[in-house]
Amino acid sequence: MPDAAKVRIAFRVNGSEHIVHAWPMARLLDVLREELRLTGTKEGCGEGECGACAVLLDGALVNSCLVPALHADGASIITIEGVAQGEQLHAVQQAFLEHGGAQCGICTPGMVLAAVNLLEKCPNPTEADIRNGLAGNLCRCTGYMKIFESVVAACKQQR
Amino acid sequence: MRAYLPQFELITPTALEDALKLLAREPGQWEPFAGGTDLMVLLEAGKLAHQRFLNIWRLKELHGMEETRENVTLGALTTYTEVQKHETLQREFPLLCRAAAVTGSVATQNRGTLGGNIANASPAADSPPALLVYDAELELLSARGARWVRYAQFHKGYKQMDLAPDELIARIRLPRRANVAPGFSPASWGWHEYYSKVGTRSAQAISKVCFAGAAQMANGRIADIRIALGSVAPTVVRCAKTEEFLRAEEKLTPAAVQKAQEILAGEIAPIDDFRSTARYRRRVAQNLLGEFLGSAVR
Ligand SMILES: Cc1cc2nc3c(=O)[nH]c(=O)nc-3n(C[C@H](O)[C@H](O)[C@H](O)COP(=O)(O)OP(=O)(O)OC[C@H]3O[C@@H](n4cnc5c(N)ncnc54)[C@H](O)[C@@H]3O)c2cc1C
Ligand code: FES
Ligand code: FES
Numbered sequence: 001m002p003d004a005a006k007v008r009i010a011f012r013v014n015g016s017e018h019i020v021h022a023w024p025m026a027r028l029l030d031v032l033r034e035e036l037r038l039t040g041t042k043e044g045c046g047e048g049e050c051g052a053c054a055v056l057l058d059g060a061l062v063n064s065c066l067v068p069a070l071h072a073d074g075a076s077i078i079t080i081e082g083v084a085q086g087e088q089l090h091a092v093q094q095a096f097l098e099h100g101g102a103q104c105g106i107c108t109p110g111m112v113l114a115a116v117n118l119l120e121k122c123p124n125p126t127e128a129d130i131r132n133g134l135a136g137n138l139c140r141c142t143g144y145m146k147i148f149e150s151v152v153a154a155c156k157q158q159r
Numbered sequence: 160m161r162a163y164l165p166q167f168e169l170i171t172p173t174a175l176e177d178a179l180k181l182l183a184r185e186p187g188q189w190e191p192f193a194g195g196t197d198l199m200v201l202l203e204a205g206k207l208a209h210q211r212f213l214n215i216w217r218l219k220e221l222h223g224m225e226e227t228r229e230n231v232t233l234g235a236l237t238t239y240t241e242v243q244k245h246e247t248l249q250r251e252f253p254l255l256c257r258a259a260a261v262t263g264s265v266a267t268q269n270r271g272t273l274g275g276n277i278a279n280a281s282p283a284a285d286s287p288p289a290l291l292v293y294d295a296e297l298e299l300l301s302a303r304g305a306r307w308v309r310y311a312q313f314h315k316g317y318k319q320m321d322l323a324p325d326e327l328i329a330r331i332r333l334p335r336r337a338n339v340a341p342g343f344s345p346a347s348w349g350w351h352e353y354y355s356k357v358g359t360r361s362a363q364a365i366s367k368v369c370f371a372g373a374a375q376m377a378n379g380r381i382a383d384i385r386i387a388l389g390s391v392a393p394t395v396v397r398c399a400k401t402e403e404f405l406r407a408e409e410k411l412t413p414a415a416v417q418k419a420q421e422i423l424a425g426e427i428a429p430i431d432d433f434r435s436t437a438r439y440r441r442r443v444a445q446n447l448l449g450e451f452l453g454s455a456v457r
Binding site for chain 1: 204
């Protein structure tokens with residue numbers, strides 16, 4: 001079979017409109033990193049297990065390594081670069097800073113987005129809700145407790 | 160190794176009719192693409208069997224849920240997140256909501272679909288045992304027309320399905336268990352439901368054994384019972400012989416439970432693989448049956 005043709009994808013990323021041309025099965029992860037140079041979104045496993053590549057797609061947390069960019073045509077995406085309001089960090093980011101929620105930082109963008117998503121869907125999460133909300137994000141450094149504490153602190157901050 | 164991207168097609172028909180026509184014109188050439196949570200993993204591993212994909216994600220006919228007095232019908236593209244949020248499902252089909260809640264993590268639940276879980280045909284999938292317990296039926300659509308099949312008869316062998324290359328799974332129908340008054344819950348009719356997934360870790364692990372059961376209890380006796388398991392045979396299985404034995408028992412004595420566990424062992428055919436052993440799976444399946452029955456009489 002001859003090569004497929006590139007397809008046009010128009011979407012909104014962190015509030016600005018973009019048009020890219022990509023292979024039909026290109027991963028959203030690669031389009032964000034390589035076409036838009038938004039390298040805050042990380043690749044860990046490339047198979048949906050680690051959450052390092054998480055972004056918000058029309059308000060839903062997804063792993064961008066498992067989403068063809070074509071599925072984002074017409075969608076609105078928030079990546080880690082779009083979580084802060086200018087210089088003003090999101091409560092979750094501030095809490096990660098203050099409570100040691102990040103070490104090497106590879107898992108951090110995905111962790112922050114998973115936590116932001118959790119607090120949007122469930123502003124007063126129980127301990128079990130927090131564990132469940134972050135269950136798809138792996139961290140090799142912190143041992144998770146500092147991350148957990150950061151999210152608890154962010155909830156208090158938001159109230 | 161990662162696949163060579165330019166060789167893959169992913170086309171997006173906007174009308175269901177166009178999708179079915181394409182499948183009819185070149186049957187077997189086009190693989191449906193729903194949420195992609197199974198297919199994209201294969202892409203990254205360079206193990207995709209097809210090169211041409213038919214994007215069904217935007218076909219509105221395959222989304223949504225519908226309720227009548229007799230049935231609740233779900234579009235094949237219903238995601239795990241949608242399943243968990245649906246009030247009627249929570250009340251009347253709790254095992255399906257439990258299955259959805261333990262399938263992957265939030266990000267997977269937002270993209271993974273019931274139709275994809277069924278058509279991926281993994282014997283270790285987590286929603287099929289719940290669908291079997293609820294006597295689900297599938298609507299299969301092609302340019303030739305629509306047909307309904309009982310889900311219990313859909314999986315023919317390991318990764319073999321009663322699904323022609325030009326067919327799509329369109330909808331999943333769940334018969335309601337009684338004439339439905341508003342707010343009806345099967346629990347108030349004596350139904351006791353049990354779901355247990357045993358894996359390496361409680362989040363995001365593929366099942367070693369998955370058990371779904373529902374029993375209608377009346378005066379300490381089993382009036383009706385349904386049992387289905389995943390990861391213990393080449394397909395997910397409904398355990399008709401165990402059910403039949405239990406339905407005929409006057410009382411759930413420890414001896415009856417033991418006998419049921421023996422019958423169950425004869426109905427499943429677990430294997431050794433990298434996730435677990437046949438012996439462990441058989442033992443755990445029996446233990447889960449014991450736990451289910453114990454909780455039903457309590
Ligand atoms: C990290 C991770 C964790 C997971 N955890 C679990 C788990 O705990 N339990 C579990 O059961 N699964 C799990 N899965 C597997 C997967 O998420 C599910 O099987 C999901 O339901 C697949 O749906 P999809 O829409 O993403 O399918 P796709 O990847 O889009 O498709 C899967 C297959 O189904 C076919 N297909 C899809 N829709 C249709 C249709 N309507 N008609 C005909 N054929 C169709 C496709 O052609 C393909 O062969 C996990 C996956 C990942 C990546
Ligand atoms: S890189 Fe996407 S989940 Fe790990
Ligand atoms: S901080 Fe290093 S992986 Fe989490």
